[in-house]
Amino acid sequence: xxxxxxxxxxxxxxxxxxxxxxxxxxxxxxxxxxxxxxxxxxxxxxxxxxxxxxxxxxxxxxxxxxxxxxxxxxxxxxxxxxxxxxxxxxxxxxxxxxxxxxxxxxxxxxxxxxxxxxxxxxxxxxxxxxxxxxxxxxxxxxxxxxxxxxxxxxxxxxxxxxxxxxxxxxxxxxxxxxxxxxxxxxxxxxxxxxxxxxxxxxxxxxxxxxxxxxxxxxxxxxxxxxxxxxxxx
Amino acid sequence: xxxxxxxxxxxxxxxxxxxxxxxxxxxxxxxxxxxxxxxxxxxxxxxxxxxxxxxxxxxxxxxxxxxxxxxxxxxxxxxxxxxxxxxxxxxxxxxxxxxxxxxxxxxxxxxxxxxxxxxxxxxxxxxxxxxxxxxxxxxxxxxxxxxxxxxxxxxxxxxxxxxxxxxxxxxxxxxxxxxxxxxxxxxxxxxxxxxxxxxxxxxxxxxxxxxxxxxxxxxxxxxxxxxxxxxxx
Numbered sequence: 001x002x003x004x005x006x007x008x009x010x011x012x013x014x015x016x017x018x019x020x021x022x023x024x025x026x027x028x029x030x031x032x033x034x035x036x037x038x039x040x041x042x043x044x045x046x047x048x049x050x051x052x053x054x055x056x057x058x059x060x061x062x063x064x065x066x067x068x069x070x071x072x073x074x075x076x077x078x079x080x081x082x083x084x085x086x087x088x089x090x091x092x093x094x095x096x097x098x099x100x101x102x103x104x105x106x107x108x109x110x111x112x113x114x115x116x117x118x119x120x121x122x123x124x125x126x127x128x129x130x131x132x133x134x135x136x137x138x139x140x141x142x143x144x145x146x147x148x149x150x151x152x153x154x155x156x157x158x159x160x161x162x163x164x165x166x167x168x169x170x171x172x173x174x175x176x177x178x179x180x181x182x183x184x185x186x187x188x189x190x191x192x193x194x195x196x197x198x199x200x201x202x203x204x205x206x207x208x209x210x211x212x213x214x215x216x217x218x219x220x221x222x223x224x225x226x227x228x229x230x231x232x233x
Numbered sequence: 234x235x236x237x238x239x240x241x242x243x244x245x246x247x248x249x250x251x252x253x254x255x256x257x258x259x260x261x262x263x264x265x266x267x268x269x270x271x272x273x274x275x276x277x278x279x280x281x282x283x284x285x286x287x288x289x290x291x292x293x294x295x296x297x298x299x300x301x302x303x304x305x306x307x308x309x310x311x312x313x314x315x316x317x318x319x320x321x322x323x324x325x326x327x328x329x330x331x332x333x334x335x336x337x338x339x340x341x342x343x344x345x346x347x348x349x350x351x352x353x354x355x356x357x358x359x360x361x362x363x364x365x366x367x368x369x370x371x372x373x374x375x376x377x378x379x380x381x382x383x384x385x386x387x388x389x390x391x392x393x394x395x396x397x398x399x400x401x402x403x404x405x406x407x408x409x410x411x412x413x414x415x416x417x418x419x420x421x422x423x424x425x426x427x428x429x430x431x432x433x434x435x436x437x438x439x440x441x442x443x444x445x446x447x448x449x450x451x452x453x454x455x456x457x458x459x460x461x462x463x464x465x466x
Contacts, residue, residue: 030300057299059296059300061294061296063292063293063294064341066290067290067292067338067341067342067345068341068342096341096382097340097341097378097381097382098341100333100340100377100378100381101334101337101341104333105334107329107333108300108301108328108329108330108334109300109301111329111330112300112301112329131382132380132381134380136380137380137381140373140376140377140381141381143373143376143377144333144370144376144377145333147365147367147369147370147373148330148332148333148365148370148373148374149329149330149364149365150364
């Protein structure tokens with residue numbers, strides 16, 4: 001199949017890229033720059049696509065923050081919460097309707113390029129705080145894409161990780177030799193993973209659960225001991 | 234209700250704004266600049282919102298054309314087709330997945346602003362060439378917004394014109410004293426309506442069917458006789 005996939009530069013979408021390639025699909029990637037605090041992700045996306053040898057379109061949409069208020073991902077006035085992903089505080093990291101915007105852009109690009117499917121790396125661990133990572137949402141989005149476009153009756157949203165844990169994704173990444181050390185998860189940006197924000201905690205847990213060595217380059221800042229870099233409050 | 238509506242600056246959305254205001258809703262508008270050829274529309278949107286006395290957020294997304302190919306609305310290499318809206322050639326004016334992108338942006342803005350509804354001016358005359366103006370699509374989009382966001386269980390897509398003809402919209406606009414002469418429809422841009430592109434033909438027909446004087450400022454270029462301005466091939 002010809003697939004356009006959302007590549008954030010994080011662990012999940014990078015492993016999805018390796019999975020789709022391994023299955024023989026003709027893959028192209030879309031990375032949306034929506035003014036997120038962790039723009040470091042986008043550099044990771046470019047690196048990962050380049051290693052995979054697949055085209056990446058980096059789509060600038062910095063003005064998205066004009067529309068939004070109150071998400072720590074786009075609003076500098078909101079602090080990035082620390083702790084576990086499933087906690088109430090993590091809802092601050094939710095950008096309203098973000099994934100439908102991103103998927104809609106991917107659908108537009110995919111339809112213009114004659115793709116059969118849109119790749120989306122949402123997984124079980126996201127479900128608690130991101131309703132737009134749940135199967136029922138993915139199904140509804142697929143229906144909207146099909147009904148809203150010509151020649152899209154067979155368009156699929158490929159989201160094979162919907163029932164997976166992040167640990168399963170890390171294990172598959174290791175098996176497929178995905179360059180996971182090149183991926184970026186931390187919501188705080190910077191040059192090394194902070195180790196304390198929701199995605200850092202989730203990433204560490206995933207490798208631990210999969211009994212894998214965490215390949216994060218430079219380790220986590222908060223493992224250095226005293227908070228020398230000011231990133232581990 | 235608190236409503237965010239997509240205001241293009243065309244006839245339909247401008248009359249929708251007047252209708253929602255007349256019904257007592259607290260309305261704000263979103264105008265998306267997606268690099269469309271008829272940027273003249275956006276100036277009309279600002280004028281119309283200003284006359285209505287409601288806030289308008291102009292959202293720049295000029296890079297949308299990077300994603301797309303083959304629509305006369307965003308690709309300068311594709312000529313704007315002339316003739317009736319229902320003709321096959323008019324499909325060239327379709328931007329893949331456009332309205333779901335626009336509605337998704339409106340949903341994000343609306344959710345951030347605490348709105349209960351998204352206003353959308355799709356009508357019956359659009360159905361033939363724009364599948365994303367049909368009731369089944371609108372329903373699917375509403376489901377996706379509700380499933381994909383916190384606190385959105387009651388979010389509505391208000392699309393009261395879905396079963397209306399454009400002539401009905403023109404008639405309501407006249408009744409509500411909407412400044413329809415300030416609205417802009419022509420896909421070719423310019424300073425006066427060309428009179429021959431799909432939306433010009435549709436606009437003229439609507440006023441004729443409603444037995445109303447067409448308020449287009451300066452009349453249609455193609456009514457001038459010889460094609461002095463080169464816009465009426």
